[in-house]
Amino acid sequence: MDIAPYCHKAHFYETDKMGIIHHSNYFRWFEEARVDFMDQIGLPYIVMEEAGIHSPLIGVACDYKSMVRFNDRVIIHIKMSSYTGVKMAISYEARDAVTNELRAVGETRHCFLNSNGKIVNLRKVNKEMHDILQAWVYKEE
């Protein structure tokens, strides 16, 4: 199964006085795309939360390739670039929905916490989630 890319229309309140989208918003869009990705693979955030599992950020990066402006539609292609049970990396590629021009390339890295805030290995504490996530690690064809 393939993952549908995520579409975000850039909002007026996301612009700054340079007339472009403020860079901090890209990480919010990546989060929107990640939530959508988790829905698509059958492991919604809400389900993880109910199981007492959180996946906080341990690192992020983004390269800005060209500017996004108010009202632009951006398509975000997402894939799980690595997953070990303890850590997960997700990568993102944002392109203009009309021209397909590359806007940004990003990555977020996550660990997993239980409800006590302790770092856990999903392989050990929740085999079902582990199997789903492991199945979605991106493999070059």
Added chain:
Amino acid sequence: MDIAPYCHKAHFYETDKMGIIHHSNYFRWFEEARVDFMDQIGLPYIVMEEAGIHSPLIGVACDYKSMVRFNDRVIIHIKMSSYTGVKMAISYEARDAVTNELRAVGETRHCFLNSNGKIVNLRKVNKEMHDILQAWVYKEE
């Protein structure tokens, strides 16, 4: 005792493509000023939270009088305009720190919830907090 006004320096990321501060940020500044006010009257948010009391917003309003731009320093004068034990209203007046020009006039209205999310009367559930808040209701001289 008088309340010291709160100062906020407008950030670049708070601007929008019109080159001015986006209107939604004023409610964030009012929140900063309110947190500072609660500190000053001896009832910090953290203390309220630890006592299991939350004070969510039930209504807000703001009139924008003149524009705030990046790097402007804004002074926010705050007062508790009403308090009943069940509800509280706080009002705000934002002025430019240099020219004293009026920027905005706002109000936030709050109720009180206990840790189960039920609306409570502070007079009944926490007399100590109630007495502090009641003492700070603004009275015209």
Added chain:
Amino acid sequence: MDIAPYCHKAHFYETDKMGIIHHSNYFRWFEEARVDFMDQIGLPYIVMEEAGIHSPLIGVACDYKSMVRFNDRVIIHIKMSSYTGVKMAISYEARDAVTNELRAVGETRHCFLNSNGKIVNLRKVNKEMHDILQAWVYKEE
């Protein structure tokens, strides 16, 4: 013609530590709905901007009726409650998309500026825009 309501899915990054959507975000959702409304009536923001007309906020208000949580879908019904050529008021009603429960009722008030930042009467400076806006003022049946 009727206006289609606007749908917003509440994002994780819009929550606060009370576990609900932070109140400042509602004005961002209202803006999203307003941009969509302007598209629907044939007067997109971009077109207004290109004609040198801006419509900054001069006042806002919102009453919060019940809490919105992460992932909730909110339907925003919007209407132009008044319009004079010099000022415009838009009102908003946000309801849960599933239960139809009322979440919030809000209003934004706007004036019109030309590209020099001067307040203008649209009736005089842009009859075409004026006619479109005037045609959409809400009238009780």
Added chain:
Amino acid sequence: MDIAPYCHKAHFYETDKMGIIHHSNYFRWFEEARVDFMDQIGLPYIVMEEAGIHSPLIGVACDYKSMVRFNDRVIIHIKMSSYTGVKMAISYEARDAVTNELRAVGETRHCFLNSNGKIVNLRKVNKEMHDILQAWVYKEE
């Protein structure tokens, strides 16, 4: 001359439903620290803007080392890690103001644009700015 670190007190509206500061805000704090840094070295944003020079982000990264919570004071140490006239990299180290515990390590990378949005070499277009920036590149003792 040394650069004074920047202090930010974490706001309620910066928290998310995990009860911690949302990761996207760190880039806003880095921006606050960067604006302050530019003030300290005698090259304020406003002055750069008036000279028609912008310094948009071309890339960012952040590693989150420990969580920041509402009301925590964070001290951000900043330095210009590289500068070539065409590109500039700034690095940031955020520590708790009380415990000195490391919270995050980040970097932002910038280019320079003129008022037409063209990439420029500051060495060629604005020798004065160039000299100031070059003088502040961090050198290991």
